[in-house]
Structure formats: C-alpha cells, structure tokens
Amino acid sequence: MATLKRSDSIADNMPEALKQSRYHMKKCFAKYIEKGRRTMKLQQLLDEMENVIDDQVERTRVLEGLLGDIWFSIQEAVVNPPYVAFSIRPSPGFWEYVKVNSANLSVEGITVTDYLKFKEMIYDENWAKDANALEVDFGAFDFSVPHLTLSSSIGNGLDFVSKFVTSKLSGRLENAQPLVDYLLSLNRQGEKLMINESLGTVGKLQMALIIAEVYLSGLAKDTPFQDFEISFKEWGFEKGWGDTAERVKETMRCLSEVLQAPDPMNMEKFLSRLPTVFNVVIFSPHGYFGQADVLGLPDTGGQVVYILDQVKALEEDLLLRIKQQGLNVKPQIVVATRLIPDARGTKCNLEFEAIDGTKYSNILRVPFRVENRVLRQWVSRFDVYPYIEKFTQEVTTKILDLMEGNPDLIIGNYSDGNLAATLMAGKLGVTQATIAHALEKTKYENSDVKWKELQSKYHFPCQFMADIVAMNATDFVIASTYQEIAGSKDRPGQYESHAAFTLPGLCRVVSGVNVFDPKFNIAAPGADQSVYFPHTEKQSRFTQFNPDIEELLYSKVVNDEHIGYLEDKKKPIIFSMARLDTVKNLTGLTEWYGKNKRLRGLVNLVIVGGFFDPNKSKDREEMAEIKKMHELIEKYQLKGQIRWIAAQTDRKRNGELYRCIADTKGAFVQPALYEAFGLTVIEAMNCGLPTFATNQGGPSEIIVDGISGFHIDPKNGDESSNIIADFFEKCKVDPGHWNKYSVEGLKRINECYTWKIYANKLLNMGNMYSFWRQLNKEQKLAKQRYIQLFFNLKFRELVQSVPIPTEEGQTPVSEP
Numbered sequence: 121m122a123t124l125k126r127s128d129s130i131a132d133n134m135p136e137a138l139k140q141s142r143y144h145m146k147k148c149f150a151k152y153i154e155k156g157r158r159t160m161k162l163q164q165l166l167d168e169m170e171n172v173i174d175d176q177v178e179r180t181r182v183l184e185g186l187l188g189d190i191w192f193s194i195q196e197a198v199v200n201p202p203y204v205a206f207s208i209r210p211s212p213g214f215w216e217y218v219k220v221n222s223a224n225l226s227v228e229g230i231t232v233t234d235y236l237k238f239k240e241m242i243y244d245e246n247w248a249k250d251a252n253a254l255e256v257d258f259g260a261f262d263f264s265v266p267h268l269t270l271s272s273s274i275g276n277g278l279d280f281v282s283k284f285v286t287s288k289l290s291g292r293l294e295n296a297q298p299l300v301d302y303l304l305s306l307n308r309q310g311e312k313l314m315i316n317e318s319l320g321t322v323g324k325l326q327m328a329l330i331i332a333e334v335y336l337s338g339l340a341k342d343t344p345f346q347d348f349e350i351s352f353k354e355w356g357f358e359k360g361w362g363d364t365a366e367r368v369k370e371t372m373r374c375l376s377e378v379l380q381a382p383d384p385m386n387m388e389k390f391l392s393r394l395p396t397v398f399n400v401v402i403f404s405p406h407g408y409f410g411q412a413d414v415l416g417l418p419d420t421g422g423q424v425v426y427i428l429d430q431v432k433a434l435e436e437d438l439l440l441r442i443k444q445q446g447l448n449v450k451p452q453i454v455v456a457t458r459l460i461p462d463a464r465g466t467k468c469n470l471e472f473e474a475i476d477g478t479k480y481s482n483i484l485r486v487p488f489r490v491e492n493r494v495l496r497q498w499v500s501r502f503d504v505y506p507y508i509e510k511f512t513q514e515v516t517t518k519i520l521d522l523m524e525g526n527p528d529l530i531i532g533n534y535s536d537g538n539l540a541a542t543l544m545a546g547k548l549g550v551t552q553a554t555i556a557h558a559l560e561k562t563k564y565e566n567s568d569v570k571w572k573e574l575q576s577k578y579h580f581p582c583q584f585m586a587d588i589v590a591m592n593a594t595d596f597v598i599a600s601t602y603q604e605i606a607g608s609k610d611r612p613g614q615y616e617s618h619a620a621f622t623l624p625g626l627c628r629v630v631s632g633v634n635v636f637d638p639k640f641n642i643a644a645p646g647a648d649q650s651v652y653f654p655h656t657e658k659q660s661r662f663t664q665f666n667p668d669i670e671e672l673l674y675s676k677v678v679n680d681e682h683i684g685y686l687e688d689k690k691k692p693i694i695f696s697m698a699r700l701d702t703v704k705n706l707t708g709l710t711e712w713y714g715k716n717k718r719l720r721g722l723v724n725l726v727i728v729g730g731f732f733d734p735n736k737s738k739d740r741e742e743m744a745e746i747k748k749m750h751e752l753i754e755k756y757q758l759k760g761q762i763r764w765i766a767a768q769t770d771r772k773r774n775g776e777l778y779r780c781i782a783d784t785k786g787a788f789v790q791p792a793l794y795e796a797f798g799l800t801v802i803e804a805m806n807c808g809l810p811t812f813a814t815n816q817g818g819p820s821e822i823i824v825d826g827i828s829g830f831h832i833d834p835k836n837g838d839e840s841s842n843i844i845a846d847f848f849e850k851c852k853v854d855p856g857h858w859n860k861y862s863v864e865g866l867k868r869i870n871e872c873y874t875w876k877i878y879a880n881k882l883l884n885m886g887n888m889y890s891f892w893r894q895l896n897k898e899q900k901l902a903k904q905r906y907i908q909l910f911f912n913l914k915f916r917e918l919v920q921s922v923p924i925p926t927e928e929g930q931t932p933v934s935e936p
C-alpha cells in the first residue's frame with residue numbers, strides 16, 4: 121500500500137490517492153458540495169463519508185494508505201462548488217493547501233493567499249475579490265533570519281541560536297569582532313563592564329586573556345576580584361568577570377575557548393555569565409493584579425500566580441548571578457499593572473506595593489486614562505485595548521525615573537501586556553520577551569472569520585492584531601509547553617494558529633508568525649515549593665489550618681463557603697479547583713461522577729470554585745455554570761457525596777488543602793475542555809497527589825500518561841470516570857499503587873517543573889537574545905518599521921470600536 125512520502129507535496133500525492141478510490145471519492149465530493157458554500161472540519165468530512173460509504177470494511181479500506189494519511193492530516197475544508205479546498209497539516213508547523221475539483225477530482229496546489237481568499241468568499245465575497253484588500257506579510261522581513269526545519273526542534277530556539285551564532289563567529293579571527301563589540305557595549309548606568317576600549321579587537325583581547333589567566337593561576341582561588349581589580353583595569357578588563365580569582369579564570373577560559381574555536385556549549389555558557397540583566401519590567405495590565413484577595417475575581421487567575429512566583433525566582437537568580445559576577449548592584453523588578461480606583465477591597469488602588477518574599481521587587485500601578493479622566497472601574501480583558509498606549513507611555517516615564525535609566529529586559533504577559541512591552545521596548549531599544557498564558561484565538565471556533573458576529577462582545581481583531589504585532593516585535597517568546605507553540609499531531613498550536621488567517625473585510629494575514637522562528641522557547645513554570653510541598657513532609661505542614669480545613673471538608677453546615685456534605689469520611693476524596701468557567705469543566709466532572717456508580721462507591725467528590733448565588737456573578741458564563749452545578753447535584757442526588765466549596769483565595773491554606781486530600785489517599789482531577797498550561801496540575805503533583813488531567817492542552821505534556829499520572833479525555837466522560845475508578849479499585853487491593861503515582865508525580869515535577877529551572881532558562885535567554893538582536897540589527901529595524909506602520913494605521917483604528925464606559929457606567933460583562 122502506498123503511503124505519503126515527505127519528499128513529495130500533498131498536491132503531488134493526492135491525485136494518485138483519490139484515483140485509488142475514485143468511485144467512492146466522487147460520491148463523497150458530490151456530498152460535500154451538496155450544501156453549497158461552507159467550511160468543514162475533519163470530523164464532518166468523516167461523518168459525511170460514512171453516509172456515502174456505509175460499509176465499514178469498505179470505508180476502512182478507502183482510508184488506508186495514502187488517502188488515509190492525507191485525510192487524517194486535514195484541518196479544514198472550504199467548499200465553494202464545484203471546488204473543495206483543503207488546508208492540510210502533515211506534521212506540526214507544516215501546512216499545505218490544495219483545491220480539488222469535485223467533478224473530475226483534479227487536484228491543484230494553491231498558495232496560502234489563494235486558500236484564504238477562497239475561504240473569504242463564504243463570508244465577504246466582495247472583499248475576497250478586491251485585488252487591493254489589505255494583506256499582512258510579516259514573513260517578508262524574515263529572509264535573513266535562519267529558521268529551524270524540524271517539527272521536533274520547535275521551541276528549542278536558544279540551542280539553535282547558540283549554534284547559529286557560533287557558526288557566524290567561526291572561521292577567521294575577525295569574524296568574532298561582533299562579540300568584542302558587544303562586550304565593549306556592556307555597561308551599568310554608564311560604568312563600563314567586562315572590557316574597555318584598549319581591548320577593542322579580537323587579537324588584543326585574546327592576548328590579554330592569556331596573560332590574565334597566567335596571572336590568575338598564581339592567586340588563591342578565593343582571592344576577591346577587588347584584590348586584582350586595579351591591575352586588570354590597566355590591562356583593559358573591567359568588572360563583571362567574577363567575584364573570585366577562580367570564577368574570573370573560568371569565565372576567561374570560556375571566552376578564550378570561544379575565540380579559539382567557537383562551540384555552542386561554551387558560547388551559551390559564556391553569554392549566560394555576562395552582566396546583561398539587572399533591571400526588569402514585567403507587564404500585566406488587565407485584571408486585578410495583587411497579592412491578596414484577588415484570585416477568583418474576574419480575569420484574575422493563574423497569570424497573577426505565575427508572575428508573582430516568577431518575580432521571586434528571577435530576583436533570586438539575579439542576585440546569585442550578580443554576586444558571582446563580582447558586582448555590587450541591586451536588581452530591580454517592577455510589575456507594571458493597572459491601578460483600579462474601584463478596587464473592591466483589594467489593594468489594586470495603590471500605586472506601589474512591595475512584592476512579598478523579595479527584597480527589591482515592586483508592583484507599580486498606573487491607571488487607565490480616558491481623555492482627562494481616570495477609568496475607575498475594572499474592565500474585562502477583552503476591552504482594555506483603547507487604554508494601552510497611554511498607559512504604556514505613563515509607565516515608561518515612571519520606570520525611567522525609578523530605574524534611573526532603561527530597564528535591561530521587558531517581559532509582556534497576555535495580549536495586552538505583550539503589546540505594552542512591544543511599545544516600550546521599541547521606544548527604548550531594549551530586549552523584549554513575551555508570554556501568552558493563553559491565546560484567545562484557538563479558544564473560540566472561527567473567531568477570525570466570524571469576527572463581525574463576535575465583535576460587540578470580544579473585539580477580537582484588536583486582540584489578534586496586538587498578538588501578531590507583539591509576536592513579531594519580540595526578541596524571544598517564552599512558552600510553557602511545546603503544544604502551546606505547535607500543538608500536537610492532530611491539533612495546531614496556539615501560536616501556530618496565527619501563521620495564516622483572515623479577518624474578512626479587515627485584513628488577510630498571509631504570514632502572521634512562523635513557529636520555526638528560533639525566537640520560540642519553552643520554559644515551563646513551577647509552583648511555589650514553600651507553599652506546595654509533599655504531604656509527607658509532616659514537620660513543615662501548615663497545621664494551623666487543620667481545624668479550618670476539617671470544617672471546610674466535613675462539617676454538615678451549609679453556608680456561603682460550602683454546600684453539600686460528605687457522609688462517609690473514610691472514603692478517599694477526588695478533588696478539583698478552578699475558576700468556574702465553562703472551559704474548566706467542573707460541571708463536567710460533577711456529571712461524570714454523578715453518572716458513575718462504581719466511582720461514587722469508591723470516593724467522595726470535592727470541588728472548589730465560583731460561588732453559589734448566580735445573581736451575585738457579573739459574568740454570564742459563570743452564572744450559567746453555577747446554575748448547572750446546582751442542577752447536577754439535584755439530578756444525581758449527590759448530597760452526602762459531594763462538597764462544593766466556594767473559590768478560595770488563601771494560597772497557603774490551599775496548599776494544605778491539597779495535602780489534606782492526599783492524606784485521604786485521594787487524587788486531583790483537572791477535567792478542562794482545554795487548558796493552556798494548568799498550574800493546579802503542578803500544584804497538586806507537588807503536594808504528592810496522584811493527578812488525572814485533561815489530554816487537551818498543557819497537562820498532556822506535564823503528565824506522562826500512566827507513569828506520572830493519567831490523561832483523561834474531557835469529551836469522553838464515561839471513559840474518564842472509569843479510568844479514575846480503576847485507579848481507586850487497584851489502590852484498594854494494592855496500597856502501594858497510590859504511592860507509586862504520588863512519588864512519580866513528584867519526580868516529574870522536580871525534573872522539569874520548578875521555578876529554579878525556569879528562572880535560569882529565562883535569564884540565559886535574556887543574555888543570548890540580547891546579543892542576537894545586536895547581530896541582527898538591520899533586519900530588526902526593517903521589521904520594526906513595518907510593525908509601527910501596521911500599528912499606527914490599523915491597530916489605532918481598530919481600538920476605536922471598543923466601547924469606553926462612562927463615568928457612572930456599568931462595568932462591561934466579561935466572557936472568559
């Protein structure tokens with residue numbers, strides 16, 4: 121049987137594939153075009169094929185071999201009789217487009233532009249036919265940027281850049297001059313670091329390094345840098361090489377090796393030691409960004425937790441690096457967010473707040489302004505775009521003042537923060553990083569082509585434009601998982617879905633972002649291990665919460681904090697905690713539990729999320745979920761087996777709650793329909809709770825199925841609840857079974873998901889990409905001009921469509 125050859129295009133292979141089952145395929149195509157213009161997903165294509173070829177054996181035969189390979193790679197079909205166009209994704213990041221004539225099954229390879237035009241015909245025919253419709257092509261500026269070529273390497277940008285830089289500096293000695301120039305440019309508020317002008321050529325630097333190394337060999341290893349600082353300065357060496365003779369010698373040896381014969385390992389090691397990053401700005405404008413009483417408020421979830429933990433880890437790593445560089449500098453990290461005068465009992469109306477657990481990091485809050493007034497109320501993350509430009513200008517002025525100069529690295533979070541980071545980094549010429557947490561485009565089906573229908577609630581064009589502007593402007597992207605960038609075999613990644621898309625009537629993005637760009641990197645977050653630690657560490661446990669937790673789980677009282685009760689206290693507990701959004705699927709889990717008698721016999725269910733009175737919610741989705749929870753508890757008569765606890769904002773108590781669930785030999789279940797990363801999954805695993813988590817999104821990468829936990833399919837509740845029931849049945853006969861998964865989960869966390877690993881990776885990226893942007897100055901500048909043009913002409917116009925609440929006005933309702 122013929123199969124798809126990677127060397128040939130789909131357009132080359134498809135005629136032969138269709139020919140093998142010509143009779144059936146002609147009937148299928150006739151069926152596809154029967155309903156006229158429309159888009160179809162793979163499942164629809166298969167369902168309609170089932171109607172045409174009703175014999176299952178025959179269908180299986182048709183879908184074997186070449187045709188099956190092609191068919192199962194289809195992402196979308198666009199029907200425009202007599203043609204059907206297909207977008208086909210043979211593997212992550214690779215896309216091809218073909219058009220099939222249903223009358224004679226002839227196949228033609230088409231460009232992405234033609235495919236998008238074909239699709240636009242369904243939504244806005246006049247625009248599709250307009251020869252001068254706006255096309256956006258960021259790829260046009262990337263001709264000088266090297267790209268990865270393997271799907272499996274996507275997200276390994278740092279390694280790739282290190283190799284590429286190495287090859288660029290190799291060969292003749294003069295080729296390393298850009299590195300010397302870069303070292304010459306390093307300074308801290310005007311004070312030179314590493315080398316001065318007397319070592320301005322590769323030859324001079326190389327000689328001086330040899331002499332310095334001989335000199336250092338004669339010193340005791342722990343001799344402080346200050347003891348030989350003066351002689352070093354005379355030779356052309358400034359501060360920054362190390363704090364002791366030993367460290368300075370190591371750094372110098374590393375550079376000598378790089379200059380002798382560059383290799384990627386030494387290159388990365390040397391760059392990571394450079395004193396490049398001291399001051400960092402982190403943007404997270406929307407939501408209620410605070411340290412207490414904010415979790416559970418609209419739009420304020422994992423992103424806040426992530427950033428607070430990130431700051432602590434970064435500060436710790438920066439302090440260590442600065443000490444090892446032999447410098448006496450205090451790093452500063454500032455989280456720039458929105459000041460919300462109507463702060464609802466939080467501290468979000470304060471301009472400054474020191475970040476707990478850090479020495480030098482602060483939250484800086486700047487209000488959103490409308491003409492001359494300050495916007496008092498919270499606005500949903502979908503409505504923040506009109507304020508970002510002014511907000512960033514004000515933040516920039518304040519930061520320059522606070523830091524007494526430019527920051528060294530600017531990190532954005534989510535679409536609005538990434539846009540703010542882009543504007544500030546562009547203006548100041550500073551290295552930029554972006555973090556998405558979640559890109560909304562993939563969460564809502566057809567959110568691009570149907571933007572007009574969704575405009576009044578979501579203003580997606582603003583968000584998508586902000587996203588592609590930031591993705592293109594940034595020096596590096598920090599993703600939590602591979603799937604966030606390039607998805608899985610069957611599902612495109614969140615970034616990948618911005619490669620090509622169209623907003624009919626507005627603009628056609630023929631090249632939005634390329635996931636093979638070496639700017640993409642994976643650095644997964646961790647969980648604060650002083651809060652989320654194993655239940656077995658008895659001496660460290662927060663026993664002060666035990667009476668509260670006992671009450672929370674087991675009292676029979678129904679109040680504002682908990683409803684339902686647990687009759688049999690001896691049963692293990694399956695536990696879930698999330699915001700009560702539809703996508704988190706807590707109601708799904710409740711229903712699976714309700715339906716599965718075996719599971720109900722084995723365990724109790726505890727849910728933390730939302731609150732109980734739908735009328736108190738401002739959020740339409742949350743209201744619906746609250747009602748649904750009540751209905752399910754009634755429908756399946758769950759009282760006595762379920763405890764539903766309202767959203768919990770005390771992280772320390774939550775940490776102890778996970779551990780108390782582990783004491784019952786229970787498990788954590790994350791049943792989301794889609795989860796971008798899933799902090800709760802790693803919190804639970806850190807506490808030693810065996811974890812069952814959705815196979816849709818980040819958790820499928822965090823957990824190795826069957827080894828460090830289990831994957832469950834949120835669309836197949838029966839199968840999922842049975843996987844959980846099987847586990848608890850096994851635990852009954854073999855108590856070691858529970859322990860095995862508890863231990864393996866922890867092992868996985870410590871190997872891959874800690875903030876220490878994250879901070880080290882991120883700062884290494886900061887150093888590497890600061891050098892890389894210097895090497896690519898011209899290309900970067902050209903692209904930046906295009907981005908500015910696009911921002912000024914398009915984005916500014918788009919934000920006009922977002923309504924601005926009046927002074928007395930109601931806060932718009934969010935639809936997460």
Ligand code: UDP
Pocket residue numbers: 415416420421422423425697698699728729730766767768769770771774797798799800801803
């Ligand atoms: N969380 C909480 N109380 C709640 C619900 C959630 O403290 O009632 C915390 C949870 O422990 C985690 C974060 O909020 O740290 C949620 O992050 P996750 O990545 O799971 O989801 P997100 O809300 O960001 O989509």
Ligand code: LCN
Pocket residue numbers: 421422423426557558600795796797798799818
């Ligand atoms: C947003 C989400 O939706 C979660 O999946 C992530 O864990 C969280 O942000 C932190 O990145």
